[in-house]
Amino acid sequence: MVEKQDWGRDASAQEVWAHVEAVGTPGWRHELASWWRGVSEKGVLFHEGDLEADSLVIGPRPLIVSGSVRLKGLLEDGHAADHTLLVVLGDLEAENVATFSAMFIAGNVRIRGLLFGDSYGDDVFCVGGGLKARALVEQHHHLRVLGPLDVDVLVGDKLTATEKPRRKLEPHEALLPGAFTVEDEDESDVTDSTVDRKGLLTMLRAGNPLLADTRLGPVEKGIAAVKEQAARGEKATRLGLAQKKLRAIPEEVFSLTGLESLNLDTNDITEISPRIGELQALKNLSLESLPLTTLPVELCRLPALKKLSLRYCNNLTRLPDAFGELEALEELYLDAMALEGFPEVLTRLPRMKKLWFWRFFKMTPGRVQVLVDGIGRMPTLTHAGFFQGELSALPGGLAPLARLKQFKLGLDRVPEPEVKRLEAALPPGRLHVGY
DSSP states (O other): OOOOGGGSEEEOHHHHHHHHTTSSOHHHHHHHHHHHHHHOTTOEEEEOSOEEESOEEOOSSOEEESSOEEESSEEEOOTTSSSOEEEESSOEEESEEEESSEEEESSOEEEEEEEEEESSSSOEEEESSOEEEEEEEEESOEEEESSOEEEEEEESSOEEESSOOSEEOOHHHHBOTTSEEEEEEOSSSEEEEEEOHHHHHHHHHHTOOOBOOOSSOHHHHHHHHHHHHHHTTOOOOEEEOTTSOOSSOOGGGGGOTTOOEEEOOSSOOOSOOGGGGGOTTOOEEEOTTOOOSOOOTTGGGOTTOOEEEOTTOTTOOSOOGGGGGOTTOOEEEEETTTOSSOOGGGGGOTTOOEEEEEEESSOOHHHHHHHHHHHHTOTTOOEEEEEEEBOSSOOSOOGGGGGSSEEEEEOSBOOHHHHHHHHHHSOTTOEEEOO
8 A cells, every 4th residue: 555645735734733723622632732743843734625535544744634534445554654643623434444653533433344553652543522443453552532432342451431342352352363363272262362463454454354253252152163063063072261251150051061171261250150060071171260269069070070170279278078079080280389288089089190289389398298198198190290389398208209100390490409309219210300
């Protein structure tokens, strides 16, 4: 897209400012004034009346439009200059907007698709009237709306308005692949992402679709996808609901009776519904970083559950007696700091092979000795490990670990003499240092 310099005639800043003074609110004009002084000394381009075009690129000279701007396609700024300026004294209507500098619209803004604002926090998109758009994607760019807001989705934080968008989503929840970069994902879903500036711009400039279907929220989408797979006769076995700001497990989840893997990590779920027992096919359950204080009996009776993660469950100080009824459980992740002691119920698990303890911060050798002794009382255990944190000294009695096929020591710091002492206490090749 090439900038077009004949969108307006040359004019002095003083001449055009007289037109600015006649429109907008005092607050909007005050916002504009600081930008005006910085970029208009050498004169501006002044377009009298409405401006209609397929697309429009702003820069390097400031453009002031006395009427409204109506575009079939993309409005973009920041061309060939560190700072550019667009001032529209009427309304703005466009398919999409990509702004990296300053835009001031005195009237109302209607964007049929997406407004993308990307800067280092110094630039602004300021609307004196109302703003209507399907989505706002903000990357350290100030969005200020002085009138009513009608926006489906916000991605970002720097929105100042009297009203709120209907939903706030992460990039991967609001955008199509190519417009975001995956930062983290679990077995079945992306859990963290960032906007891919280059990819998003490429899609915008090409006129390609980049907004995902946001009529359903991310939780509803995940559940619907599993249902659709099952309806097609496919094996729908995984559901990822990590980091979805849930306070409870959605009731619809319990109808997915063929589910084999469920991830609920990092939500605000304080209690697991007894209906978890309806997921009889469940083999893998992850409940990391949940504020749980206990587990329901129904969870402890899941007949197929082989792997359970309770890492970072800071409030789960003990396991219920019914936990010993998990006859198929083979692998367990626990938070070492949260536990009051070694859960003796683990010694009753008939198939338990792997036990991993996490978080060793300010743990005394005495408390660690309790864990070591407990490991020694688990008849079927073959693998165990201590991860995350540090220990100034290992416990005195390390013999209970000698019966394992492998012991992993994945702590950030353990004195080298202590590591050598542990190595000497185990049969050759049994110690693995690292994650």
